[in-house]
Amino acid sequence: MTTVGKPEVNENKRVDLNVPMRTATGPALETVAMEAVDLNAYYGKFRAVRDVNLSFRDRQITALIGPSGCGKTTLLRTLNRMNDLVQGARAEGEVRFHGQNIFDASVDPVELRRRVGMVFQKPNPFPKTIYQNVAWGARINGMKQDLDGLVEHSLRQAALWDEVKDKLDQSGYSLSGGQQQRLCIARAIAVKPEIILMDEPTSALDPVATLRIEELIQDLKVNYTIIIVTHNMQQAARASDHTVFLNMDSDRAGYVVEAGTTGTLFTRPARQETEDYITGRFG
């Protein structure tokens, strides 16, 4: 699908296919955790994301960067169908997860979200105890054995255990902002997802808390595929393996300008637009 009279769209597509889609065929397939094919996302008539083709590597960190309003968050929320909850939001194209298009009618969005977890911009713990916050998702998903062990394991993975082990029955709100965000990560981990989507997880935190989360994300990639939206280029450059740069045209629909390994994209960007953005000339 192409937009008539806009040749640069096709160009984008080609560039986009260039690096990551290399893995889309042949024996490298298993290293792709999720891929988007001709993905478009709309709010009513407004197209927020245009013709995205991307692959996300298994157990790697992919950062989505770009100027604000370019559809990074929309793209992210489309990947686990979180946008189903938004009135008027819909997606066209495909997102393949284990060879299955997640928009198929037979796919259960609840099960999808269990396996593609999410961490939000602002920490949003439930108004429950710390223990309940972590255990709740597992409990509703029918994991009943050894909840205590699961809670401890998840909190340890989120690097929060030592700080909260003595006050598990206190409210999640009693924690500091950074701790709350790590609690939310622990909560996401507890339901054993394969992919964790992170929407600017440190934007509401102070630098010290941000550092801890960034370190945590590095640790997590051993077990999880992580896709992270960030407006902070430093963060993307330091904490990710792959980077996708999105931009928007005058129609405000976001499209992928360039995608590749973080090192390549930040040092030798293929396109002028990318260079302008990462060197701070706009955005």
Place this chain on the structure above:
Amino acid sequence: MLFIAAALSILTTVGIVFELGKEALLFFRSEEASLAEFLSSTQWQPAILDFGIWPLVLATLTTSVAAMVVALPVGLATAIYLSEYATPRVRGTIKPVLEILAGIPTVVYGYFALTFMTPLLRSILGVSVVEIFNTASAGVVVGILIIPLVSSMSEDALHAVPMSLREASYAVGATRLESSLRVVLPAALSGITAAFVVSISRAIGETMVVAIAAGAGPKNFTFGEDRLFGYILNPFVAGETMTGHIVRISGGDLSYNSIDYNSIFAIGLALFVITLTLNVLSRRFVARFREVYE
């Protein structure tokens, strides 16, 4: 000038407390009645100077409980549906229906109780079980008229729960039901409690439905003699509530300074104290709810 206008509201409250208090005091200090009798006797028969408020309170409780049995589940379920499930179009249709329900005068509900609900109950449960005037029918209809109050206050409370909490629960793979009942509902609990408490107050103070459909005569009883479930707590027999009694007595020829006149003010004072307490309580719950989310 403007201050006086605002202060008039204080004056109204003072007026209510003063007038109810004054007449009630006259009642309690009169030879025929006493506070002890008022609070302990199970007979209200002004003709032979028995003034125990319990028969009226009991009937009020019966109608209010029946009302709550209808209004709470229906109102809360409506609120959950509207807040968590409904599309804007459904909301756009249902909200006006609820507003119309809330705007219908209570005397119309009284008519409805007598000409529809009572025959309905009698045809279901049998004419020998359900009397023509009965507290159940009045109570159920009071419940219907309170549904909009419960649902709109509960919906406000549910609506105030931040979207991020819903997203968080969906993100760990919760279904809509699990997210609504186990995350959103507990988070809105104090707001919903406030709605419940205010509805109870409204049910207790409701007048016309019970005056028309519940019965015209206090349900006097004697412990030990009257059967507990066959009569005392039986909602299908007639009973006069506090408000129903005030309306019946004041609707007739009432001479000032009579014991009858004073007695309805004593009942009014009791009614005022009960409903005010409940309303203040509800306001507390709302305030606590606000503290969490604002």
Place this chain on the structure above:
Amino acid sequence: MTAPGAEAGGRTSDLLRTSSQMRRRQRRGLIARFALLGALMVAVAALVTLIVTILNSSFGLVAVENERSPEDLVASRGYPAGTALGDLTKEDLVAILEAEISTNLGRRFEREQRFFSDRMVFEDLYVLNDLCMTDDPPPACYLRARSHSQVEALVVERVVEPTIVGTWSFFSSVFNRDEVEAYAAEKHPYAELEFRSWLSWDFVVNPQSPEPAIAGIRTALLGSLWVVLITLVFSFPIGVGAAIYLEEYARESRLTAILQTNINNLAGVPSIIYGMLGLAIFVRTLEAITSGSFLGTGGETTANGRTIVSAGLTLGLLILPIIIINAQEAIRAVPGSLRQAGMALGSTRWQTVRSHVLPNALPGILTGTILAVARALGETAPLVVVGASTFITTDPAGPFSKFTVLPIQIYQWTSRPQDEFRNIAAAAILVLLVLLLTLNTAAVILRNKYSRRTA
């Protein structure tokens, strides 16, 4: 840690064929969804049932027994069979009256209102002229002659004298007509079945009557208008004034907080308590004022302070908190920049309020007021306590008259044992609901117009 490929392969089908645990959860969700929807439908069904119940009683078959059959009367004047009473000339109708009612009764009618402007029928013209010279002339001296339809109504009322001996609901009238006819033929052999709309123009303009077939709501309707007028005149300026004070003048202080809490609590006081307050203050303590005797015009001494004024003021107190709260919200919605703009031009606080804040808040204030008036229009309990009259047939003459209002009329009729009163109660409810619906629609239109302008 399994190899990614193996793991992916093992799980591929999961999204498609969800586990039995997942299916159970989804099924539970679906059932709950229907249960919630069902509860919501209960609310909708309640409204529908309520309205159907009322409509069902407002229209239906009635069995009417006439004292004299209209056919006989028509025939007695030499008209062919099948002519309706209304087709007769006024002269013929008057002639029927002459033949059928006593001269004394006829005189009384003629003193109330003449039959013809150019001649007398029952009364002597000289007698009437003499009466017109007295201090208390009968209405016939200044009223125009009776119209054709008025004479016809008189013939029906006094000669035909129809009595309703049985009534049926709309549904049984339409769907069980055979049974109804069989029953009526057996029980009321002399009666005729006819379809009657209890709600009619006559019903709206006729005064109250003990006879349900000819009773109307004119008295109650006028009473409602009077009472609501007093309510509005009392509570609108005070309510808006109080709101302006609280929003524009009051500082954050203990007193303001008390005022605000107090207003909120007043809004939750049961309406019957206001009735008792009205009874104690307006009816009893201020009797000299509310009965109108301080003006010397308290002609109707029987009212004892149970007058339109007392009722209006009582309802005024009742809706005052509602008006204040609504007006406060409307005033709060006016952007602060407007106030600052006004103040910056050197106008005083009051000038700013009057020329900037109030005009912008007015639609909101009016919307709130209309809704409050709708509330007052439907109130019953406090007016019973204040002492609405149970039976008046004369129009209210002014604020110091005895009163009844539409809801009181409905209450009275509903409480009667005879079926026909249920029918007219239902018809009166229809009128009340139409009035309220009109007010609410007006409020909604005002609100929409307002919100569009500020949006």
